[in-house]
Amino acid sequence: MSLLSDSALDFLRSVFSSRSKEDAETDRTLVTLTFAQSLDAKIAGKGGRQLLLSCPESMLMTHWMRSMHDAILVGIGTALNDNPQLNTRLIPEASRPSKLPRPIVLDAHLRLPIDCKLLSNFRQGVGLQPWIFCSSSNFPEMSSRRSTLLEAGAVIFDVPCEDGFLSIPQVLVELYIQGIKSLMVEGGATIINSFLKCSQQSDGFGAPPVIDTIIITTAPMFVGDGGVGYEVGGSKQAEEAPALQPVQTALMGIDTVAAVRILRRQ
Template identity: 55%
Template sequence: MSVGDQSVSDLLSSVLPKGYTADEFQRPLVTLTFAQSLDGKIAGKGGKQLILSGKESMLMTHWMRSMHDAILVGIGTVLNDDPQLNTRHIPEDDQPYHLPRPVILDTNLRLKRYCKLLKNYRERIGRRPWVICGANSTPDYAERKSALEDSGARVIAVPSEDGGSCLIMIPDLLKVLYNLGIRTLMVEGGATIIGSFLAESARTKPNAIINTLIVTIAPVLIGDDGVGYGEKLSTAQIPTLKHIRTEVMGRDVVVFSALE
């Protein structure tokens, strides 16, 4: 697939950060990306999965995955969508050598043992998922942790600087991932994760934790039953964007931005 005179991989290489290393701030480079409807919805009622991206923009997303060390999603997305977080839409002849590491932010270890991420790992067609949880001392925590590890997951507790037992702060999360060797992180959602990363980027400017924002806009309307990502963000929690480029991919429009 090409966009104008460029291949998708060349396009992505041109918009992802250059001249900056993750080592500068001791955290991964972060790409926040998601698909939304024209009215700003990313999921259906109750977080139900919506297939918003057309085939061209979906292929772009899978190429983007191949260019990152890891993909981060929240447990709500995993429970609702049961995603695979791989690069399966890239044609077999073009399949990249690298597969991204699935990372699930799962504060209370609600991940199901039979989910596709763990099933793919057990069948040796996917990488071992990392499950990120809070520092938890509830009676059944050890049991749930053991069950997930027996199913193939690596469970990683992130201690919070504010002493909270379960709350995971984004800077703490990024520091742990960096120390585990993750230098490029693709954040895909859902709504709570997207809102949290946007708010944290506004708080940390001019060194916003999001380096690149890539939004696919599908030509559909969802209405009041849809779930958005910005309803709970105050004006102070909205970062300033610098437009990089806009591309039409099939039926969709993809907007590439950096954060100022």
């Protein structure tokens, strides 16, 4: 195993070993929210354009992190802009775990193209069958889009919407029912905002958080005002924000990677 892999694994094992026994035995899906950002907290360029915000070392760490989760979730914006594969291809083949993470796309109106890499990889036998979560509301174009995606190999789940967005709690309930015990959420901005907002709203006394761990990679660069950022819930009072516990910070190449846990309020 390479020194780069050793460094990434040491960091991730330190982060995930900190999960409490209570979380390890929980009856819900454990969620890791992770993304790369610039120094000015931008995660994409103008109009959602993909930016290279991870150096080779931090990118390898991300692929090792993928291998430690049952599934990886992105939004339709990321699926359209980046056409991701959501696999572990950067891990050296000799060390790569045989278990692949399940690719999941939140796609309310079923806009995922049938020639995307997620479906192509599945049809070619080099990726798991992608799951799509869409709105349970009826739209005129939904029926034909559903048939086309099903024929292309997708599995589709219907969930209700809340305030115009797919219900994150309902998505997580369905994922747990389907056997997904650990979920890695990679973005983009709309998904990050939705999970952060939902975690804040669920942060009642003794209530389990929606997000368990947040891992943010920060690249030493500025993007500027035209870039796409994210919001932390929108709370106006600091005491209402989710309680965080720093877990680990490490330098991966030229990037800084920080991990925190979201705590239950006592």
